[in-house]
Amino acid sequence: MALVEEILTACRQAATSHGVTKVTAVHITVGEMAACADALRFAWVACRGRFPPLEEAALDIRTVPATWVCARCGAEYREPVGRCQACGAALPRLQSGLELRVDYLEGDDDRHGRASAGLPA
Amino acid sequence: MKVILARDLQAASERVAEANRNRFRQHGVLAINLMGSPGAGKTALLEATLPRLHPRYGCTVVEGDIATTRDGERIAALGVPVVQLNTGGACHLDPAMVARALEELPGGGRLLFVENVGNLVCPAEVDIGTDRTVVVFSVTEGPDKPEKYPLAFSRADAVVLSKVDLLPHLDLRREDFLDVLGRCAPAAAVFPVSARTGEGVDAWCAWIEAQVTNQYSHPPGEG
Numbered sequence: 001m002a003l004v005e006e007i008l009t010a011c012r013q014a015a016t017s018h019g020v021t022k023v024t025a026v027h028i029t030v031g032e033m034a035a036c037a038d039a040l041r042f043a044w045v046a047c048r049g050r051f052p053p054l055e056e057a058a059l060d061i062r063t064v065p066a067t068w069v070c071a072r073c074g075a076e077y078r079e080p081v082g083r084c085q086a087c088g089a090a091l092p093r094l095q096s097g098l099e100l101r102v103d104y105l106e107g108d109d110d111r112h113g114r115a116s117a118g119l120p121a
Numbered sequence: 122m123k124v125i126l127a128r129d130l131q132a133a134s135e136r137v138a139e140a141n142r143n144r145f146r147q148h149g150v151l152a153i154n155l156m157g158s159p160g161a162g163k164t165a166l167l168e169a170t171l172p173r174l175h176p177r178y179g180c181t182v183v184e185g186d187i188a189t190t191r192d193g194e195r196i197a198a199l200g201v202p203v204v205q206l207n208t209g210g211a212c213h214l215d216p217a218m219v220a221r222a223l224e225e226l227p228g229g230g231r232l233l234f235v236e237n238v239g240n241l242v243c244p245a246e247v248d249i250g251t252d253r254t255v256v257v258f259s260v261t262e263g264p265d266k267p268e269k270y271p272l273a274f275s276r277a278d279a280v281v282l283s284k285v286d287l288l289p290h291l292d293l294r295r296e297d298f299l300d301v302l303g304r305c306a307p308a309a310a311v312f313p314v315s316a317r318t319g320e321g322v323d324a325w326c327a328w329i330e331a332q333v334t335n336q337y338s339h340p341p342g343e344g
Binding site: 003014034035042043081091094098100102108109 | 129
C-alpha cells in the first residue's frame with residue numbers, strides 16, 4: 001500500500017541518518033478518515049522486511065477520531081451533518097480525522113545499544 | 122534510542138494530488154472522480170457511458186475496490202484500458218494510489234474515470250487530483266442520503282440519479298429526489314439515468330463532453 005511505502009521511506013531515511021541498526025517500534029498518528037488502521041497494520045507486516053533494520057519493528061498507531069465542527073457556533077459532531085443542529089449553519093467541516101504523521105521511531109543504534117528514553121517526545 | 126521524525130504524510134498526500142492534477146493538464150485529460158455507495162451503479166453507469174465516449178475521446182478507467190477485480194473485468198470486457206486498484210481494506214482511494222495507477226495506463230486518452238471505493242464519507246474528504254466529482258446516487262437508496270452524506274453531494278459537480286427505471290416499483294416519485302438534490306447539491310447538474318434502459322445516458326454523456334470542451338478549448342497537442 002502506498003501509504004506504508006511512505007512510512008517505510010521516512011523510517012529508512014531517519015534510521016540511516018541516525019545510525020539505527022534495529023528499529024523496535026514506529027509510532028504514527030492516523031486520522032480515522034485518513035486510513036484504515038487494520039489495513040495499515042497488515043500492509044506494514046507485509047512490507048517492513050524490505051529494509052532489514054525494520055524487519056521486526058512494531059507499528060504503533062495513535063488513532064485520531066473524525067470530528068466535524070460548525071464554523072459559526074463551534075458545535076462538534078462525530079459524523080457528517082448537513083446543518084448544525086445547534087445554530088442551523090450549513091455544513092460543519094471536518095476538523096480532525098485526516099491526520100497522517102510519522103511521529104518517531106525507537107530502536108538500537110550501533111554505538112549505544114537500546115535506550116528509548118532521554119529524548120523529548 | 123528515540124528518533125523524532127514528525128513527518129506529515131497528509132501534506133505529502135496533497136502534493137501528490139496536485140501532481141496528479143498537473144499531469145492531467147499536461148496530457149489534456151479530463152479526470153472524473155466517480156463516487157457513490159456500494160451498489161449505487163457506478164460500474165453499470167460506466168458500462169453505459171464508455172461505449173459512447175470511448176470511440177470519440179479515448180477513455181481510461183481506474184477502478185478502486187477494497188478487494189476483488191470484478192469491476193475491472195467488467196470494464197476490460199468493453200475494450201477500455203483499465204487498472205484495478207485494491208485498497209486492501211482502505212475505504213477510499215488516495216492520490217498516491219491514483220498516481221501509481223496512471224503509470225500503468227496508456228497515454229493518448231482524453232477522459233479518465235476514477236471509480237472510487239463504494240462509500241460516501243471518506244472519498245468526499247480526500248482530494249485525489251481529479252477535475253470533476255460526480256456522485257452516483259440510486260433511487261433505491263432513498264431520498265434521505267444527500268442529507269446524511271452532505272459533503273459528497275455539496276462538492277459534486279454532477280449527480281447521476283441512477284436506476285430510475287425502478288421508480289414505478291417504489292413509493293417515491295422522481296420529484297422527491299430532485300427536491301432533495303436541489304437543496305443538498307444546488308450547484309450540481311442532475312441526470313436521472315437508467316443504465317439498463319439507456320434513459321438519460323445521452324444527456325449525461327453530453328455533460329461530460331461539455332466538461333472536456335470547457336477544460337480544453339483547444340485540441341490536445343496544440344498547447
